[in-house]
Amino acid sequence: MSTATVSQATLSPRENLRVQRPAPAALKGGALAGVSHAPDGGWLRGRGVAASAALHGAALLAAWALSGTASDAPPPAPVVELIRLQPEALKPPPPPPPEPEPEPEKPKQLTAARPAPVPLPVPKTVAASADEAETTPPPDPPRQVAPIGPVTPAPPAPVAQVPAPPSAPPAPRQIATDGIPTDYVNQVYARINRSTEYPREAKMRRQQGRVGYRLTLSPQGALLGVDIQTSGNDVLDEAARQAIQRAAPFPALPDLGGSSYLLAGNIVFKLN
Known part of the structure; x- marks a missing residue:
């Protein structure tokens, strides 16, 4: 304003x-x-x-x-002065009065009704005659018990004897090449060398090599297994395996107490 x-x-x-x-x-x-x-x-x-x-x-x-x-001359113009008044700050409305808290309800006292007294039954008196009265029988006289003699225990039942399990067979003993006589080893080598043939394909390609082997023999000289140590050429390895299989079976081994024998050697494929 x-x-x-x-x-x-x-x-x-x-x-x-x-x-x-x-x-x-x-x-x-x-x-x-x-x-x-x-x-x-x-x-x-x-x-x-x-x-x-x-x-x-x-x-x-x-x-x-x-x-x-x-x-x-016209009168001088009136002088107008404008004065700006700051608006008065609006006062916040007063907060509403707090609502009165409701009074807690008073617990109602319940009065339990007392049960009506139950009349006690009146005991009946029955007049019993002398003939109907119960009579207690006299106690029986004590019986004589025969004395107990000594008790003989029953003989024990016979214990069945379980036969002992059979002893386990001795572990198989494997004898290596060093334990085999040299004469037998030389016989095996000679039989394998006579059975070896130079592969034609390897000969045409001028392929050479050394194939190692290890034989597992039974005491009777039967061939139980063959392990081939490769030469790097499959053709030469297969030729050595076939030569060993053709040379078997071998002569029986001397009685050295072994269940199987290992014999190692080499087959050399070399062109002159």
Whole structure:
């Protein structure tokens, strides 16, 4: 909200300019009379009075013109001052009054109804006659028990004898090449060398090599297994395996107490 204050000053040109106008009687009786009725020797005085009258007239005309101009001038514009007032801060509405807490309900006291007294049964009295009265029989006399003699224990049942399990057979003993007589080893080598044939394919390609083998023999000289150590050429390895199979079975081994025998050797494929 703003408030405007208007101040206006009113000026009156008539009050600010105060001009004394000469009375018409004075003009008539003084100046004009002096001019018309002056003696001949006072011309200069007559001229001065005329000049003074002319000046007064000019002054009156100027004052009249100024008074008219000042009255026609528009009044000054009013001055308006604007004052800005800060809006008052709105006060928050007062909080509503707290609602009254409900009073806790008082527990109702329950009065248990007392059970009505139960009348006690009246015992009946029965008059029993002397013949109907119960009689207690006399106790039986003690019986004589025969004395207990010594108790002979029953003979124990015979224990069945379980036969002992048969002894496990001795573990198989395997004898290596070092434990086999040299004469037998040389016989095996000779039989394998006679059965070896140089493969035609390897001979045409000029392929050479050494094939290692290890034989497993039974005490009777039967071939139980063959392990081939490769030469790097499958053709030569297969030729050595076939030569060993053709040379078997071998002669029986001497009785050395072994269950099987290992015999190792080499077959050399070499071109002259």
